[in-house]
Amino acid sequence: MSFSHRPINPADLFKDAALAALMALILALPLIGFRSVAEGGQLALTTRFDWVGIGVAGVFLGRLVLVYASSFWPPSGANFALAEAVREGMSRYVMALAGMGLLLALLLPFLPFSSRYVIDVATGLLIYIMLGWGLNIVVGLAGLLDLGYVAFYAMGAYSYALLALQFDLSFWICLPLAGLFAGLLGIVLGFPVLRLRGDYLAIVTLGFGEIIRIILLNWYEITGGPDGLSGIPRPSFFGLPFKPTTGEHEISAFHQAFGLEFSGLHRVIFLYYLILCLALITNFFTLRLRKLPLGRAWEALREDEIASRSLGINPRNTKLTAFGIGATFGGLAGAFFATRQGFISPESFTFVESATILAIVVLGGMGSQIGVVVAAALLILLPEFGRELEEFRMLVFGAAMVLIMAWRPRGLLANREPTLRLHRRDRRGGEPR
Amino acid sequence: MSAAHLSGGAPPLLNVEHLSMRFGGLLAVDDLSFQAGAREITAIIGPNGAGKTTVFNCITGFYRPDVGRVTLNTDRGPRYLERLEGFRIARAGVVRTFQNIRLFANMSVLENLLVAQHNHLMRASLFSIAGLLGWCRYRRAEKAAVALACRWLERIGLMDKADWDAGRLAYGDQRRLEIARAMCAQPKLLCLDEPAAGLNPRESMALSELLQSLRDEEGIALLLIEHDMGVVMQISQHIIVLDYGRKIAEGSPRAIRSDAAVIRAYLGENGTQPLPPEVMEDVGQS
Numbered sequence: 001m002s003f004s005h006r007p008i009n010p011a012d013l014f015k016d017a018a019l020a021a022l023m024a025l026i027l028a029l030p031l032i033g034f035r036s037v038a039e040g041g042q043l044a045l046t047t048r049f050d051w052v053g054i055g056v057a058g059v060f061l062g063r064l065v066l067v068y069a070s071s072f073w074p075p076s077g078a079n080f081a082l083a084e085a086v087r088e089g090m091s092r093y094v095m096a097l098a099g100m101g102l103l104l105a106l107l108l109p110f111l112p113f114s115s116r117y118v119i120d121v122a123t124g125l126l127i128y129i130m131l132g133w134g135l136n137i138v139v140g141l142a143g144l145l146d147l148g149y150v151a152f153y154a155m156g157a158y159s160y161a162l163l164a165l166q167f168d169l170s171f172w173i174c175l176p177l178a179g180l181f182a183g184l185l186g187i188v189l190g191f192p193v194l195r196l197r198g199d200y201l202a203i204v205t206l207g208f209g210e211i212i213r214i215i216l217l218n219w220y221e222i223t224g225g226p227d228g229l230s231g232i233p234r235p236s237f238f239g240l241p242f243k244p245t246t247g248e249h250e251i252s253a254f255h256q257a258f259g260l261e262f263s264g265l266h267r268v269i270f271l272y273y274l275i276l277c278l279a280l281i282t283n284f285f286t287l288r289l290r291k292l293p294l295g296r297a298w299e300a301l302r303e304d305e306i307a308s309r310s311l312g313i314n315p316r317n318t319k320l321t322a323f324g325i326g327a328t329f330g331g332l333a334g335a336f337f338a339t340r341q342g343f344i345s346p347e348s349f350t351f352v353e354s355a356t357i358l359a360i361v362v363l364g365g366m367g368s369q370i371g372v373v374v375a376a377a378l379l380i381l382l383p384e385f386g387r388e389l390e391e392f393r394m395l396v397f398g399a400a401m402v403l404i405m406a407w408r409p410r411g412l413l414a415n416r417e418p419t420l421r422l423h424r425r426d427r428r429g430g431e432p433r
Numbered sequence: 434m435s436a437a438h439l440s441g442g443a444p445p446l447l448n449v450e451h452l453s454m455r456f457g458g459l460l461a462v463d464d465l466s467f468q469a470g471a472r473e474i475t476a477i478i479g480p481n482g483a484g485k486t487t488v489f490n491c492i493t494g495f496y497r498p499d500v501g502r503v504t505l506n507t508d509r510g511p512r513y514l515e516r517l518e519g520f521r522i523a524r525a526g527v528v529r530t531f532q533n534i535r536l537f538a539n540m541s542v543l544e545n546l547l548v549a550q551h552n553h554l555m556r557a558s559l560f561s562i563a564g565l566l567g568w569c570r571y572r573r574a575e576k577a578a579v580a581l582a583c584r585w586l587e588r589i590g591l592m593d594k595a596d597w598d599a600g601r602l603a604y605g606d607q608r609r610l611e612i613a614r615a616m617c618a619q620p621k622l623l624c625l626d627e628p629a630a631g632l633n634p635r636e637s638m639a640l641s642e643l644l645q646s647l648r649d650e651e652g653i654a655l656l657l658i659e660h661d662m663g664v665v666m667q668i669s670q671h672i673i674v675l676d677y678g679r680k681i682a683e684g685s686p687r688a689i690r691s692d693a694a695v696i697r698a699y700l701g702e703n704g705t706q707p708l709p710p711e712v713m714e715d716v717g718q719s
């Protein structure tokens with residue numbers, strides 16, 4: 001197999017690289033070149049021009065290599081078959097990956113390397129995976145660019161906290177109610193905005209997200225304003241709390257019921273399995289809906305709203321269901337967040353959260369469920385593991401994002417598998433099933 | 434108004450009365466009235482910009498006409514299409530295709546045909562509840578929907594490409610798929626906007642046959658916008674000619690072929706000069 005090669009003029013190549021290096025120089029000189037250090041109670045300026053030099057040289061060489069390599073890309077028509085084969089192979093690989101991921105997730109608390117820290121990080125990751133899956137319904141399937149998804153997350157968290165604090169309802173009653181309220185908010189917010197498309201929808205949902213946060217911040221009597229709500233009841237194991245009780249006669253705590261020593265880890269593990277269940281429910285619900293007429297209508301609306309309408313699909317109601325269902329899952333995740341933290345405040349529901357969740361969906365490949373997991377793992381774990389890199393953590397993180405988007409502009413796993421196949425997956429067309 | 438082409442005393446399937454549509458200073462459709470009979474192919478022809486697509490957009494609910502009434506006579510009485518929301522018009526039995534093909538490009542060919550059966554399947558799935566629970570009520574409906582889709586795939590010769598993304602199909606295949614998709618929505622009236630545009634002569638022939646079979650075997654009515662006079666003259670029962678939004682002629686293919694106003698519209702004002710041969714062919718005079 002021969003790769004086609006677009007020849008490029010060496011002079012152009014160098015000019016391009018020099019331009020990139022110049023840009024790097026302009027940026028690096030003030031950012032890296034000068035450094036303020038404390039010297040005996042005073043601030044002094046030191047220079048690090050050697051670093052700047054290394055950086056600029058790196059950019060120059062990197063750009064040379066990148067441009068030269070990209071002249072071999074994209075593959076020409078002859079390489080189409082190769083691309084197909086990669087596609088086929090990859091979807092099989094992805095299924096294996098999903099199975100292994102699920103097994104790992106199920107066994108995680110009992111693996112030798114797992115500690116409280118590992119389970120905590122995994123729980124946090126699963127919240128984002130669940131949020132990603134929820135938003136994937138809205139953005140990936142229905143194609144509605146929602147920049148205010150955090151509003152529903154917040155709605156779920158505050159609904160849960162208020163219901164549990166004010167009415168003393170148990171976790172298992174508050175959880176579905178929180179989901180319901182968030183879903184209703186989704187439908188209420190959806191009504192006025194769903195006539196808008198693309199960028200306009202994005203801006204308005206962004207605004208709604210901020211409005212909800214500002215309401216939370218200012219409605220002091222109910223939400224506690226910037227102080228937030230604390231003392232949110234922790235979940236119980238179907239009525240059995242995780243408490244170091246030592247009642248002799250009656251069973252009143254989880255560890256007694258199972259004849260265990262009390263350990264703070266029990267609750268952590270319970271919370272982990274709780275969010276794992278919630279996330280998996282979100283996933284299976286979505287996978288199933290995608291194969292139903294409703295899910296196909298979402299995708300059809302994403303592809304072409306006018307054609308969908310001409311075939312009798314009601315765009316408003318169909319989009320509202322996507323908005324409502326996505327919001328419900330966001331709300332459930334929010335309720336879990338509230339019960340896990342025991343404390344919530346508007347700080348947790350800023351635009352950055354919306355952006356992170358959206359980045360997970362887009363980076364994963366719109367509509368891809370496994371893509372969300374991979375992207376969430378990258379986005380949440382990379383900064384976590386990157387702590388040793390200290391001040392360069394976010395730089396590395398940003399570079400990773402840029403590289404991924406350059407390498408796979410449509411997301412990590414952007415291959416869409418049809419919801420229904422007539423022929424078995426087979427190179428030569430195959431027999432009808 | 435002549436309704437002589439319609440057989441019997443029954444009301445026509447589609448009755449368009451005094452339709453007008455204005456865009457700013459431009460009167461795109463000007464007091465247009467016509468009828469389309471059941472089990473007939475009615476063609477709308479006219480030069481580019483005559484307002485043909487705009488008429489379709491008014492009938493299928495994409496534009497709300499300024500003036501006029503569009504009546505679809507169904508078994509359950511007349512439906513006034515100009516008052517219905519767009520998606521309800523398909524449910525009433527009028528489905529269209531588009532001048533620039535509008536397929537769901539990233540969905541498979543089969544999925545395109547299933548989306549067209551959305552309303553029926555949605556009811557069978559009890560708005561997803563039966564579907565989520567996997568009741569056999571829904572599974573049976575889905576199987577029937579796939580069977581219907583397969584019948585159309587067979588008919589348009591795309592059976593072995595059923596799992597391809599629709600956007601990967603060749604142009605002619607996309608045109609036929611769009612028609613099949615519209616048929617899967619089980620219309621009583623199918624509106625086709627330039628279905629032969631961009632097809633080669635052989636494909637045009639096959640298209641003519643397909644359209645005739647839709648009329649004769651499926652028993653539906655067709656409203657056809659088309660520039661290919663070969664196709665129009667061969668298959669339609671009734672032709673309406675538009676120019677600058679107005680109806681300048683209407684009648685059987687034979688009558689239209691020799692209509693002076695039609696020839697003038699296609700050639701400008703000096704229609705008295707003898708026509709160059711390729712133009713004669715284009716207006717169907719041979």
Ligand SMILES: Nc1ncnc2c1ncn2[C@@H]1O[C@H](COP(=O)(O)OP(=O)(O)O)[C@@H](O)[C@H]1O
Pocket residue numbers: 456459461479480481482483484485486487488
């Ligand atoms: N949405 C619109 N806004 C403004 N003008 C339009 C619009 N749609 C069509 N027109 C104008 O109406 C006239 C008729 O267009 P159209 O119905 O597309 O013609 P045809 O399909 O016969 O070629 C054209 O002059 C076109 O520019």
Ligand SMILES: [Mg+2]
Pocket residue numbers: 485486487532
């Ligand atoms: Mg047109």
